[in-house]
Amino acid sequence: MILTLFKYRFLMMFGAFRGGGKIGRTLLLIFVFVMLAFALSSFAYGLLKFAELDPERGPRILENLVALSFHGMFLLLLFWGLSQAVFTIFFSDDLAILLSLPIPRRDIFIFKVLEATFLNARVSFLFLMPVLVVLGLYHGSAAGYYCLAALITFLMATIPGALGIIIASLISNHVPRARLKGVITVAGSFIGIGMWAAMRQFSGQFSSSSADFGNEALKIANVASWPIFNYLPSGWAYKSTLGAASGDLAVVLLYFMILAALSVALSFAAFAFTARYYAGGIAEEVAAPSRVAIGGFAPGGSPLMAHVKRDMILLARESGVMTQSLVMIVLFLLYPFVGTGGQSDEISGLAISPIATLFAAFFGGQVGSRMLTLERLAFWRNLITPFGRQLTLASKLIVGMLFTTVLATAAAMIHYVAKKPGDIDSIFLTILFSWIGFGVGLAICAFWGNFKWDHPKRMLKGGGGFIYAFSIMLVGMGGYGLTYLAYRYLSSLVNPIMIVAVLSLGILSISYIVSALKLTNMEWTPDV
Amino acid sequence: MKLQAQKLSKSYGKLLAVDDVSLQVGAGEIVGFLGPNGAGKTTTLKMLIGLLKPDKGTVNIAGFDLNDEPVRARQRIGYVPDVPHLYEKLTPLEFFNFTADVFRLEKESAQKRIADLVELFDLGEHSKKLISSLSHGTKQKVSLAAAVLHRPEVLLLDEPTGGLDPRATRKIKDIMLELSRSGCAILFSTHILEIAENMCNRLYIINKGKIVADGRVDQLKESTKEGSTLEELFIELTGGSEYDEVVKYLSGR
Numbered sequence: 001m002i003l004t005l006f007k008y009r010f011l012m013m014f015g016a017f018r019g020g021g022k023i024g025r026t027l028l029l030i031f032v033f034v035m036l037a038f039a040l041s042s043f044a045y046g047l048l049k050f051a052e053l054d055p056e057r058g059p060r061i062l063e064n065l066v067a068l069s070f071h072g073m074f075l076l077l078l079f080w081g082l083s084q085a086v087f088t089i090f091f092s093d094d095l096a097i098l099l100s101l102p103i104p105r106r107d108i109f110i111f112k113v114l115e116a117t118f119l120n121a122r123v124s125f126l127f128l129m130p131v132l133v134v135l136g137l138y139h140g141s142a143a144g145y146y147c148l149a150a151l152i153t154f155l156m157a158t159i160p161g162a163l164g165i166i167i168a169s170l171i172s173n174h175v176p177r178a179r180l181k182g183v184i185t186v187a188g189s190f191i192g193i194g195m196w197a198a199m200r201q202f203s204g205q206f207s208s209s210s211a212d213f214g215n216e217a218l219k220i221a222n223v224a225s226w227p228i229f230n231y232l233p234s235g236w237a238y239k240s241t242l243g244a245a246s247g248d249l250a251v252v253l254l255y256f257m258i259l260a261a262l263s264v265a266l267s268f269a270a271f272a273f274t275a276r277y278y279a280g281g282i283a284e285e286v287a288a289p290s291r292v293a294i295g296g297f298a299p300g301g302s303p304l305m306a307h308v309k310r311d312m313i314l315l316a317r318e319s320g321v322m323t324q325s326l327v328m329i330v331l332f333l334l335y336p337f338v339g340t341g342g343q344s345d346e347i348s349g350l351a352i353s354p355i356a357t358l359f360a361a362f363f364g365g366q367v368g369s370r371m372l373t374l375e376r377l378a379f380w381r382n383l384i385t386p387f388g389r390q391l392t393l394a395s396k397l398i399v400g401m402l403f404t405t406v407l408a409t410a411a412a413m414i415h416y417v418a419k420k421p422g423d424i425d426s427i428f429l430t431i432l433f434s435w436i437g438f439g440v441g442l443a444i445c446a447f448w449g450n451f452k453w454d455h456p457k458r459m460l461k462g463g464g465g466f467i468y469a470f471s472i473m474l475v476g477m478g479g480y481g482l483t484y485l486a487y488r489y490l491s492s493l494v495n496p497i498m499i500v501a502v503l504s505l506g507i508l509s510i511s512y513i514v515s516a517l518k519l520t521n522m523e524w525t526p527d528v
Numbered sequence: 529m530k531l532q533a534q535k536l537s538k539s540y541g542k543l544l545a546v547d548d549v550s551l552q553v554g555a556g557e558i559v560g561f562l563g564p565n566g567a568g569k570t571t572t573l574k575m576l577i578g579l580l581k582p583d584k585g586t587v588n589i590a591g592f593d594l595n596d597e598p599v600r601a602r603q604r605i606g607y608v609p610d611v612p613h614l615y616e617k618l619t620p621l622e623f624f625n626f627t628a629d630v631f632r633l634e635k636e637s638a639q640k641r642i643a644d645l646v647e648l649f650d651l652g653e654h655s656k657k658l659i660s661s662l663s664h665g666t667k668q669k670v671s672l673a674a675a676v677l678h679r680p681e682v683l684l685l686d687e688p689t690g691g692l693d694p695r696a697t698r699k700i701k702d703i704m705l706e707l708s709r710s711g712c713a714i715l716f717s718t719h720i721l722e723i724a725e726n727m728c729n730r731l732y733i734i735n736k737g738k739i740v741a742d743g744r745v746d747q748l749k750e751s752t753k754e755g756s757t758l759e760e761l762f763i764e765l766t767g768g769s770e771y772d773e774v775v776k777y778l779s780g781r
Contacts, residue, residue: 299628299642300635310618310626317617317658377613384577384607385630386599453613524579 001103005111036126044130051138062138067229067238069131070156073124074234077157081120081164088116089165089274090172099278109274113165113267120161121154128153132241139245148244152256155263156237162266169273233259303387307395314374315399321370325407328363329414354480360411360430361437361476364404368441368511369468371396372449380453380524389519397512400438408434428497429483432504436475439504439511444468446515452525479503529588530555530713531682536575536585538568545571547737549585553682553713558704560728561717564766568737569717570610573686576715577607590681603631606680610687610717612671616660620651620670623659624677631678638677645673649699664691672700676707683707685716689723701727721758735766 047065051058089112098108132149135141229235236255243251301309315321372379382388412430444467482503486496531553538546546568553559563569574580576587578594578601587594589601615623624645628638646655649669654662659670668691675683683704689697704727708714718724724731725745733741733748741748741761749756756764 298635299625299633299638301629303630303632306626306629310615310622313622314615314617374617376616378615380579380609380613383579384602384605386602388602388630523581524574 001107002111002114005098005103005107006115009111009115040127040130044134047131048134048137051134059138062135063242066131066135066241067235069128070234070238070241071229071232073128074156074160074232074237077120077124077160078163080123081116081160081162082167083164084116084119084161085164085168086172088112088119090168090277105278106275109278110271113270113274116165117158117161117267120164121157124153124157125150135241135245139247141245141247145244148252148256149241152237152240152244152259155256155259156233158263159233159259159266162263162270165270166266166273169277172277233262304391304394307391308398311371311374311395311399315371315403318370318374321367321374321403324363324366328359328407329411354477356412356426356430357433357480357483358473358476360408360433361440361472361479363407363411364434364437364439365441365444365468365472366437367400367404367434368438368443369445369449371400371442372445377453379451382519383522383524389522390516393512393515393519396442397508400442401435401508404434404438405431425497429500432497432500433476433479435504436479436507437472439508440471440475441468443511443514444471446518451522475507529553530590531576531684531715532588533572533576534586534588536572536582536587538571538575538580538583545737546575546582549734549737549739551576551715551732551739553715555681555711555713556708557729558708558714558716558727560724560731561715561734562719562721562724562731562762563717563734567734567766569734570686572734573607573684573715573717576684577605578602603678604681606675606678606683608668608672608675608683608685608688610690612664612667614659614667614670614674616658618659619656620646620659620662620673621655623670623674627674627677633678641677641679645677648703649673665693665696668692669696669699672703676703679710679712681712683712683714683716685714687718688716689718689720697723721762725758733762733765740765 047062051062054061089109092112095108095112099105129150132153133146136145136149139145236259240252240255240259243249243255375382382392408431409427412427448467479500483496483500486499490496490499529552531551533549533551536546536549536551537544549568549572551559551561551572561569561572571580575582575585576594578587578598587601590604592601592604594601615626618626621642624642625638628642633641646652649672651666651669651673654666654670659667662670668688672685672688675685685704688700688704692700701723704714704716728745730744731742731748732739741751743751745758748761749758751761
């Protein structure tokens with residue numbers, strides 16, 4: 001039965017790429033995969049060449065980088081495992097139908113635990129195998145090494161996976177689904193910011209064009225020698241792999257056994273926790289979601305005010321927007337500590353850095369793309385109420401701009417005021433860039449959003465994908481360039497803030513017109 | 529006539545979903561709109577409300593052409609869809625207040641009507657909960673209450689009793705009768721022939737996008753063999769005899 005379930009899982013996985021409309025997505029996926037494989041192979045090949053050319057430092061750098069890869073992957077999987085466990089085992093969409101079928105529950109939860117484990121393991125295989133292959137090639141290892149390396153990688157991946165399952169089983173009954181998504185998104189954002197900060201710190205020194213590349217690389221690779229790593233499963237996995245590559249069987253056996261023992265113990269615990277959870281039934285919403293109280297929605301206002309009040313309430317109760325707002329504040333808080341923004345500011349002579357404009361545009365874009373989706377399946381009501389099509393857009397513009405203004409002001413004040421007290425330009429620029437992003441997000445959602453009322457899961461999503469990301473990058477960085485030019489060449493003629501204000505109002509106007517055109521002609525999307 | 533649709537047609541690509549459909553509903557009339565799944569009922573109703581643009585034909589609501597004077601026409605319609613898609617993150621009370629303002633009801637009048645509807649639909653204990661936490665039946669009641677809040681001249685309902693318990697179904701029937709007495713023109717689609725037979729002044733039966741019969745229930749029955757029920761008439765007109773094979777299979781014959 002478990003095999004049947006896996007068969008159906010694979011069918012579902014590949015079903016996403018079947019049909020004429022899916023060709024583009026499949027090609028994109030293949031392209032991304034090929035690019036990723038190429039990048040990883042190039043990195044691995046470069047590493048191998050370096051290790052061969054520099055016999056003194058090369059092997060140490062290679063081995064320490066392999067160790068770092070294990071540690072980095074393990075830390076990433078700790079978060080990834082929790083996320084996979086929550087959405088594969090506890091809030092999976094197919095769970096209700098599986099439990100209603102005459103399949104033993106034991107088979108279902110074994111299938112689900114294995115599914116989560118394999119999903120976790122595939123990431124580690126993708127990223128670890130290139131460096132493990134390099135290690136094997138360098139040591140001239142036999143074929144058995146590669147099999148053992150794959151097994152060790154799998155065992156290491158099961159540990160954070162099992163931990164994720166145990167933690168998820170403990171919290172899934174107590175935290176509503178929507179909130180759990182928010183918690184995971186915030187946690188993921190913090191991890192992402194942390195990794196990005198670490199990469200920036202490293203990349204500042206780690207340049208292959210540098211004459212002192214070897215010493216710099218060694219310094220970074222030596223991070224792997226931190227004592228704490230000896231106590232992590234990734235440390236055991238690394239030592240076992242290195243032992244296998246160099247033919248040290250005693251080391252292989254010792255660390256492999258420790259790793260396998262922990263993996264088996266935690267996997268059993270994960271099965272036990274999952275079994276207990278499934279025995280108690282599936283978690284729906286734990287309780288009625290709490291309401292954010294918004295005062296003053298009594299009848300008697302104008303239709304426009306009614307739309308504004310509605311959107312304010314929906315926005316305040318939209319956990320995703322609130323999560324993103326928090327991330328925006330965190331980005332602005334952390335940025336001065338991890339980036340080289342100060343240097344950019346000094347180079348350009350501007351009060352605001354390009355990364356900050358990008359943050360602001362990205363945040364505005366996220367709010368803009370969510371303003372229409374806030375209404376979800378009830379959006380059609382705008383199409384049939386008197387003035388609904390016109391008023392809803394005006395309301396989105398008012399509420400969205402108010403929201404981005406408040407958040408952008410707060411973020412800019414946190415970011416800049418301590419650094420340059422009294423610098424008002426930076427605050428205005430941050431607000432204006434968040435408006436620019438908002439305009440782009442709103443228009444792209446209106447134009448490429450999935451308005452499919454007969455498919456509740458698809459209705460209503462922002463859409464736009466690559467175009468959205470590209471447009472935000474374009475307006476964020478391009479806008480920064482224009483701002484730089486305005487300050488450099490036009491400041492004697494006109495206040496440069498005015499030029500950026502005109503730019504942002506222009507983009508907002510275009511966005512409004514494009515969105516209005518789309519809404520004016522919008523119809524119900526029939527399911528035929 | 530409060531609702532008048534002339535020669536409506538709608539295609540989705542090569543599929544002709546609605547073909548030359550004309551409908552009329554007078555003030556105080558309750559008209560049933562029957563048809564098998566996929567016959568074109570929902571598409572027709574969505575054209576009548578303005579959610580779909582007809583390829584051909586016109587819709588007139590209480591004297592206002594839906595295409596030429598959409599705002600005036602929409603102010604006079606109430607619509608209850610088959611699935612109660614509501615603002616999940618609003619409470620019923622917030623949703624009613626929003627609806628009242630959108631239809632420009634005066635504050636005192638709106639408050640009184642909302643209070644009356646909350647009581648009428650037994651929504652008191654649910655009125656301050658998020659709509660997302662309500663059952664399907666309660667959501668349907670909220671949807672119906674919002675549709676009649678502004679006292680529309682024309683009420684369109686798509687399977688209004690779907691997913692409702694007998695008590696709620698009875699309440700909806702009572703409300704429809706009450707609204708028709710006050711002059712509201714009601715057109716509703718349903719699969720429950722008993723409701724159609726008991727409540728409707730007239731019926732339209734649609735099949736494969738075309739109106740295949742219309743008239744009073746007794747007239748329609750008279751047009752077929754003596755002693756036929758509405759169900760038999762419906763099966764005869766819409767070709768439901770293919771289900772006989774299914775019935776035979778299920779009964780093991």
